[in-house]
Amino acid sequence: MSTDFSFFPEAASTIAPRVDAVYLFILGITVFFTLLIAGLILSFGIHYRRGSKASRENPPTSIWLEITWSVIPLIIVIGMFFWGADVFVDMRTMPAGAMEIEIVGKQLMWKVQHPSGRAEINTLHVPTGQPVKLRMISEDVIHSYYIPAFRLKQDVLPGYYTDFWFEATKPGDYHLFCAEYCGTEHSLMRGTVTVMDPDEFARWSAQESRTLPVEAGKELFERFRCGSCHKGAGAGPGPALAGVYGSLVPLKGGGAVVANEQYLRDSILDPPKQVVAGFEPLMPSFKTLLSEAEVLQLIAYLKSLSVAE
Amino acid sequence: MSTPESVMKLSGTETHEPAVGRVAPHSAHAGDQPGRNYLNADYNLWSWLFTTDHKRVGILYLISITLFFFLGGAAAVLFRLELMTPRGDLVKAESYNKLFTMHGIIMVFFFLIPAVPAVLGNFLVPLMVGARDLAFPKLNLASWYIYIIGGVFTIVAVLTGGVDTGWTFYTPYSSTYGNTNVLAAAVGVFVVGFSSILTAVNIIATVHTMRAPGLSWFRLPLFIWAHYATSLVILLGTPVLAITVILVGVERAFRVGIFDPALGGDPILFQHLFWFYSHPAVYIMVLPAMGVVSEIISCFARRRVFGYKFIAFASLAIAVLGFLVWGHHMFVTGQSMYAGLVFSFLSMLVAIPSAIKVFNWTATLFKGSVLWNTAMLYALGFIGLFTMGGLTGLFLATIAVDVHVHDTYFIVAHFHYIMVGGSVMGYLGGIHYWWPKMTGRMYPEGWGRVAAILIFFGFNLTFFPQFVLGYLGMPRRVHDYVPEFQILNVMSSAGASILGIGYLLPLGYLIWSLRYGKPAGANPWDATGLEWQTDSPPPTHNFHEQPVVLTDAYLYEPWEPPAQGHLPQTPPQAHEPAVVGSEGQR
Numbered sequence: 001m002s003t004d005f006s007f008f009p010e011a012a013s014t015i016a017p018r019v020d021a022v023y024l025f026i027l028g029i030t031v032f033f034t035l036l037i038a039g040l041i042l043s044f045g046i047h048y049r050r051g052s053k054a055s056r057e058n059p060p061t062s063i064w065l066e067i068t069w070s071v072i073p074l075i076i077v078i079g080m081f082f083w084g085a086d087v088f089v090d091m092r093t094m095p096a097g098a099m100e101i102e103i104v105g106k107q108l109m110w111k112v113q114h115p116s117g118r119a120e121i122n123t124l125h126v127p128t129g130q131p132v133k134l135r136m137i138s139e140d141v142i143h144s145y146y147i148p149a150f151r152l153k154q155d156v157l158p159g160y161y162t163d164f165w166f167e168a169t170k171p172g173d174y175h176l177f178c179a180e181y182c183g184t185e186h187s188l189m190r191g192t193v194t195v196m197d198p199d200e201f202a203r204w205s206a207q208e209s210r211t212l213p214v215e216a217g218k219e220l221f222e223r224f225r226c227g228s229c230h231k232g233a234g235a236g237p238g239p240a241l242a243g244v245y246g247s248l249v250p251l252k253g254g255g256a257v258v259a260n261e262q263y264l265r266d267s268i269l270d271p272p273k274q275v276v277a278g279f280e281p282l283m284p285s286f287k288t289l290l291s292e293a294e295v296l297q298l299i300a301y302l303k304s305l306s307v308a309e
Numbered sequence: 310m311s312t313p314e315s316v317m318k319l320s321g322t323e324t325h326e327p328a329v330g331r332v333a334p335h336s337a338h339a340g341d342q343p344g345r346n347y348l349n350a351d352y353n354l355w356s357w358l359f360t361t362d363h364k365r366v367g368i369l370y371l372i373s374i375t376l377f378f379f380l381g382g383a384a385a386v387l388f389r390l391e392l393m394t395p396r397g398d399l400v401k402a403e404s405y406n407k408l409f410t411m412h413g414i415i416m417v418f419f420f421l422i423p424a425v426p427a428v429l430g431n432f433l434v435p436l437m438v439g440a441r442d443l444a445f446p447k448l449n450l451a452s453w454y455i456y457i458i459g460g461v462f463t464i465v466a467v468l469t470g471g472v473d474t475g476w477t478f479y480t481p482y483s484s485t486y487g488n489t490n491v492l493a494a495a496v497g498v499f500v501v502g503f504s505s506i507l508t509a510v511n512i513i514a515t516v517h518t519m520r521a522p523g524l525s526w527f528r529l530p531l532f533i534w535a536h537y538a539t540s541l542v543i544l545l546g547t548p549v550l551a552i553t554v555i556l557v558g559v560e561r562a563f564r565v566g567i568f569d570p571a572l573g574g575d576p577i578l579f580q581h582l583f584w585f586y587s588h589p590a591v592y593i594m595v596l597p598a599m600g601v602v603s604e605i606i607s608c609f610a611r612r613r614v615f616g617y618k619f620i621a622f623a624s625l626a627i628a629v630l631g632f633l634v635w636g637h638h639m640f641v642t643g644q645s646m647y648a649g650l651v652f653s654f655l656s657m658l659v660a661i662p663s664a665i666k667v668f669n670w671t672a673t674l675f676k677g678s679v680l681w682n683t684a685m686l687y688a689l690g691f692i693g694l695f696t697m698g699g700l701t702g703l704f705l706a707t708i709a710v711d712v713h714v715h716d717t718y719f720i721v722a723h724f725h726y727i728m729v730g731g732s733v734m735g736y737l738g739g740i741h742y743w744w745p746k747m748t749g750r751m752y753p754e755g756w757g758r759v760a761a762i763l764i765f766f767g768f769n770l771t772f773f774p775q776f777v778l779g780y781l782g783m784p785r786r787v788h789d790y791v792p793e794f795q796i797l798n799v800m801s802s803a804g805a806s807i808l809g810i811g812y813l814l815p816l817g818y819l820i821w822s823l824r825y826g827k828p829a830g831a832n833p834w835d836a837t838g839l840e841w842q843t844d845s846p847p848p849t850h851n852f853h854e855q856p857v858v859l860t861d862a863y864l865y866e867p868w869e870p871p872a873q874g875h876l877p878q879t880p881p882q883a884h885e886p887a888v889v890g891s892e893g894q895r
Contacts, residue, residue: 006793008780009780009782018709019710019713022710023710026704026707026710029703030700034693034700037671037696038693038696040671040674041671041689044671044674048675048676048679049678049679050678050679050680054676055676056676056678059676060675066616066669069665069668070661070665073660074661077657077658077660077661077703078657080703084706084708085654088650088653088709088712091712107486141486144641146782151713152713153712153713154641154643155641155642157576157642157643159570159571160570160577160643162642162643177782177784179715179785180479180716181482181786182482183487184402184473186402187402187784187786187788
C-alpha cells in the first residue's frame with residue numbers, strides 16, 4: 001500500500017490558493033454547523049430523555065427563532081456565493097497575451113499542440129509565471145480536462161471549442177485526469193502536467209524541431225486548394241479570407257457573427273450552417289477529410305492571414 | 310380546503326354527534342369482521358396480484374424494492390472490492406463500468422425514487438387522511454405493474470450484456486459510442502417513470518379530495534405535506550425525463566441528430582434536459598424521507614413538531630426551487646459564465662428551507678421526552694447525515710470550488726450523504742416506525758438499535774473518506790486509480806462491509822418478527838396520527854368508522870403519556886378542549 005498520502009492536494013497555480021481559501025471558509029462553516037446540530041441533538045436527547053427529571057415547562061414557540069435560523073444562514077450562503085463568484089469570474093476571464101495551447105481529446109488520449117510546434121500526447125509541459133490558455137475540442141464523446149493541483153477542470157466537447165486558462169506557480173509533475181466518464185478505459189485516460197521554469201521550458205520547446213501549426217495549416221490550405229474559391233475580395237465564388245478572423249461577418253438571411261475559432265471551424269466542417277451574406281452555399285463539407293487537429297492548423301493559418309494584413 | 314370551510318364542516322359534524330364526534334357512514338364491510346384485516350382477508354396469490362387495496366400494493370412495492378435494493382447493493386459490494394487496490398485487477402474495466410451503471414440505475418430509479426412514496430406513501434396516505442383507499446385504486450395497482458415491467462427491461466438489459474453509460478446516460482456516449490444495451494435500459498427508465506407519475510397523481514387527488522371531516526390542510530401530518538410536495542415534483546419533472554430518454558433512443562436507433570454533433574446535434578442539450586428532471590429527482594428522493602422524520606421525531610420526543618407551518622412550507626419551497634437549479638450540474642460544461650452565476654445563486658437559496666427543517670427538528674427535541682428507540686435512532690441519524698449532506702452541497706453551489714470537485718469523489722460522497730444518509734435512513738426509520746402498523750407485530754428492539762448504530766457508523770466510514778478523496782482530485786467512475794488514493798479507498802471499502810451487515814440485519818429480524826414478533830396492538834407508540842386509531846394490521850377498508858378530526862396534528866402534550874397510554878388526534882377523550890378549529894397554534 002502506498003504511503004505517499006496527504007489530506008490536502010498540492011497547489012501549483014495562481015488560482016489554487018484562492019479556491020482553497022473559499023474551500024476552507026465553507027469547511028469551517030460546515031464543521032461549525034455540523035457540531036452545533038450534533039451537539040444540540042445529543043444534549044437535548046440526553047437531558048430530555050424519557051424519564052429524566054428535567055423541567056419541561058414553558059416550551060418556546062418563537063417566530064423570532066424561525067427568523068433567526070433562516071436569516072443567518074441566508075446571509076452566510078450569499079457571502080459564499082459572492083466569494084465563489086469572484087474567484088470564478090477571474091477563472092473565466094482570459095488574460096491578454098496568454099500562450100495558447102491546443103488540445104484535442106479522443107477516447108483515451110489527450111493530443112497537445114504547442115504554438116512552438118512541439119506536440120505531445122497525455123502530457124503537458126508549461127512554464128511558470130506565464131498565463132496559458134488551453135483551447136480544447138473532442139473528436140468523439142465528452143471528456144473533461146482536470147488538473148487537481150491547479151484546481152481547474154473544463155469539459156471537452158465534441159463539435160464545440162471550450163477553453164480555460166491558468167498560470168502555474170510551482171515546478172513539478174502533477175496529475176492530469178479525464179474527469180468525465182468517456183468509455184471503457186476512462187480511468188486510464190490520464191497523464192502528467194509538468195511545470196517548468198521558463199528557461200527550461202524554452203529549452204524543452206526547442207528540443208524537437210517540428211512544423212509550426214501555421215505552416216501545417218498553410219500546407220493544408222494549398223493541398224485542398226481552398227484558394228481556388230477564396231481569392232481576394234469579389235474575385236472568387238467564396239469570401240476573401242484575409243482579415244476574416246475577428247471580423248464581424250454579415251450572414252445570409254440577416255444577422256452577423258464574429259468570426260472566432262468556432263465560426264471558422266463550423267464554416268470548414270459544416271459550411272451551410274452560417275453562409276456569408278452575398279454568397280451562395282457552394283462549399284462542400286470537409287468533415288470527412290480533416291481531423292480536429294488539422295482544422296486547428298487551418299485556423300492558425302487563417303489567423304496568421306489576419307495578422308499579416 | 311380553506312380554514313372557514315373546515316371549521317364549518319367540523320362544527321356541522323359536532324352538531325350531529327356532539328358526544329363522540331364521529332360519524333360512521335360505512336361501518337360494516339366484508340373484510341372488516343373481527344380478526345380480519347387486509348393481510349388475512351384473502352390468502353390466494355391472485356388476491357395479491359389483483360388487489361386494489363393500497364396497503365397490499367404497498368406491500369407488493371415493499372417486496373420488489375427490497376429485491377432491487379439488494380441487487381443494487383450487490384453491485385456496490387463488487388466495485389468496492391475492486392477499489393481496494395489501485396490496479397484494476399478484480400474485474401475488467403468493462404465489467405466495472407457496468408457494475409457502477411447498474412448500481413446507479415437500480416438504486417435511483419428502482420429504489421430511491423419509489424422507496425418512501427410507493428411503500429410508505431401508498432400504505433399510509435389514505436390511513437393518515439382517514440380515507441378508505443387512494444383516489445384511484447386501479448391506477449395504483451397499474452403503477453406497480455408498470456414498475457415491474459420497467460424493472461424487467463432493466464434486468465434484461467443487465468443480463469444480456471449490461472449497460473456502461475452511468476446512470477446519467479450522457480450523450481453522445483450513450484447515443485452513439487457506447488456499444489452496450491443502452492436501449493433496453495433506457496426503455497426501463499422510461500417505463501418506470503410512469504409508475505411514479507401514477508403514484509403522484511393518486512397522492513395529489515387523495516389529499517385534495519379524500520381528507521376526513523375536519524382534517525384541514527394545516528392539520529395534516531407533515532408526512533402528507535412532504536408527499537404532496539414530492540408528488541408535484543414527480544408530475545412536473547418525470548415527463549421531461551421520459552422525453553429525454555426517448556430522444557436518446559431515437560438518436561441511437563435512427564441516427565437522428567439531436568445530441569451528437571457529428572449528426573448536427575448539441576451534446577449539452579441532453580444535460581439540460583436530464584438535470585431538469587434529475588435535480589428535482591433528488592428532492593423526490595429526500596422530501597418523503599423528511600416527512601417520515603417529522604413523524605418519528607414528534608412521536609418519540611412527545612412534542613408537537615416545532616414550527617409545523619415552517620416545515621410544511623419549506624417542503625413546498627424546496628419543490629419549487631428544486632426546478633431552478635439544474636445548471637449547477639453543468640458549471641464546467643462550457644455554459645455561459647453568467648448562467649453559471651445565476652445557477653450558483655439559486656442553488657444557495659435551496660439551502661435555506663433545508664436549514665429551517667433541520668433547526669425545527671432539533672428544536673422539537675428541546676423540552677421533549679426523548680425515547681432513544683430504533684426508529685428514533687434512524688431519525689436522529691437522518692438529521693445528522695442530512696445536515697452534512699446539505700452543508701457539503703454548499704461547496705458545490707459555490708461555483709469556484711465546484712470547478713475543482715465536480716465529477717470527483719467529493720460529489721459521490723455528497724450525494725450519498727443525501728441519498729443514503731438521508732433517504733435510506735428516513736426510509737428505514739419509517740419502516741421501523743410503521744412496521745407494527747403494517748404487520749401487527751413488534752420487531753426485537755435490541756437488534757433494531759444494533760443495526761441502526763452499525764448503519765450510522767458504517768455509512769460514515771464508507772463515505773467520509775470520499776470527501777477527502779474528492780478534494781485530493783480522484784475522479785469518479787474510475788476502475789484504476791493512482792496509488793496515493795489507496796488508503797482512503799480501503800477505509801471506504803471497510804466501511805461498506807459494515808454498512809452491508811447493517812442492512813442485512815433488518816432483513817433478518819423483520820422477517821423473523823412476522824412469525825415470532827409480539828403482537829403490536831393498535832397504537833404501540835402512543836402516537837396521535839389517524840393511522841394509529843385503527844387496528845394493526847388495519848382492516849381492508851382501514852377504519853371501522855369514519856374518523857373525524859377535531860384538533861391539530863401532533864398534540865403530544867402532556868409530554869409523559871397518560872395512564873391510559875393513549876393520546877389520539879381524534880375524540881372521544883377531548884384532552885385539549887379549546888383546540889377545535891384553532892389553526893396554526895403550536
